[in-house]
Structures are given as structure tokens and as C-alpha cells.
Amino acid sequence: MDKVVKSDAEWKEQLGPEAFKVLRGHGTERAGTHEDFPGGDGTYVCKGCGNPLFAQDAKFDSGTGWPSFYQPVDGVEGDRVGESQDNSWFMKRTEVHCNRCDGHLGHVFPDGPQPTGLRYCINGVALEFAPKD
Known part of the structure; x- marks a missing residue:
């Protein structure tokens, strides 16, 4: 996977202020402030680089x-x-980030459902939904 590297100015222009604060500045959006994503088949991709994540x-x-x-x-x-x-x-928490652009996504906790028992708690502003074609 090729790394995506950009200047702060390029990231700011592409992402906008809130996504830049989260993805590049390791910020966190307030709980419940991001609109819910649509249902149906699809994949959540990194807003910074389009890397399929979830x-x-x-x-x-x-x-x-x-x-x-x-x-x-x-x-x-x-x-x-x-x-x-x-x-x-x-x-002491475990941060998760996109391995393609190093964008901060959120954190992972050991209190999720089976089969993994993990909860990847992700900032919605760091994601985009790509419906299955």
C-alpha cells in the first residue's frame, strides 16, 4: 500500500476544519454530533485517502x-x-489510525461484541461511506 503524504495546507484544503482537527491533529468530535451513516452494504473508507477500513x-x-x-x-x-x-x-488508551495516510481515526477498547470482543470507536468525521455497487 502506497503512503499518502501531504502538507498541512493540502490536508486543510481537502478535509475542512473538523476533519483536519481529527485526522491530522488527533482530535475527537463530540459524541453524537456526527450524522449517522446510511445502512445497506458498503464499506467505510478513510476520509483522508479512501483506504477501505470497516x-x-x-x-x-x-x-x-x-x-x-x-x-x-x-x-x-x-x-x-x-x-x-x-x-x-x-x-492509557490504544489509538487507531489509517496505515495509508496516518490519519487519526479513534481508539480501540476491549469491551466490544464477539467474535473479537473489540470496540473500534471511530470519529465519524474521519470516515466516508462507500456503498457496494
Whole structure:
């Protein structure tokens, strides 16, 4: 997978202020502020680079106010979504990011449904929905 690298000015122009704050600045949108995505078959892709990240059938309602998924499109051990330690806000969390453009997506927690037991809690502004053709 080829990396996508752009200047801050290019990212700002492409993404707009809120998506730039989240994807490039490791921000978090307020819970419940992002409109819900459509139902039906499809894939959630990175708003920064179009990298396919999460399938519609892995989405679930976590009650948190953010889109939640139990695994990325290529599984927990895949190469589309990367992880790193986030020790901000006096907490120890696992950040998830797009491996193609390094955009911040959200965090993953060990309190999700089976089959993985994981909850990928993702900022909706970091995603776009691509319906299945």
C-alpha cells in the first residue's frame, strides 16, 4: 500500500476544519454530533485517502455516540488500521489510525461484541461511506 503524504495546507484544503482537527491533529468530535451513516452494504473508507477500513456488517450500536465496529475490513491482524499507545488526558488508551495516510481515526477498547470482543470507536468525521455497487 502506497503512503499518502501531504502538507498541512493540502490536508486543510481537502478535509475542512473538523476533519483536519481529527485526522491530522488527533482530535475527537463530540459524541453524537456526527450524522449517522446510511445502512445497506458498503464499506467505510478513510476520509483522508479512501483506504477501505470497516465493513458495514462489522458496525454495531455501542451506545457511545460514535460509530463502532468490532473489526477492520481485513481483520484484527490486518494492515489497513494501525495502532499506537495514547497516553493523553491522563489515560492509557490504544489509538487507531489509517496505515495509508496516518490519519487519526479513534481508539480501540476491549469491551466490544464477539467474535473479537473489540470496540473500534471511530470519529465519524474521519470516515466516508462507500456503498457496494
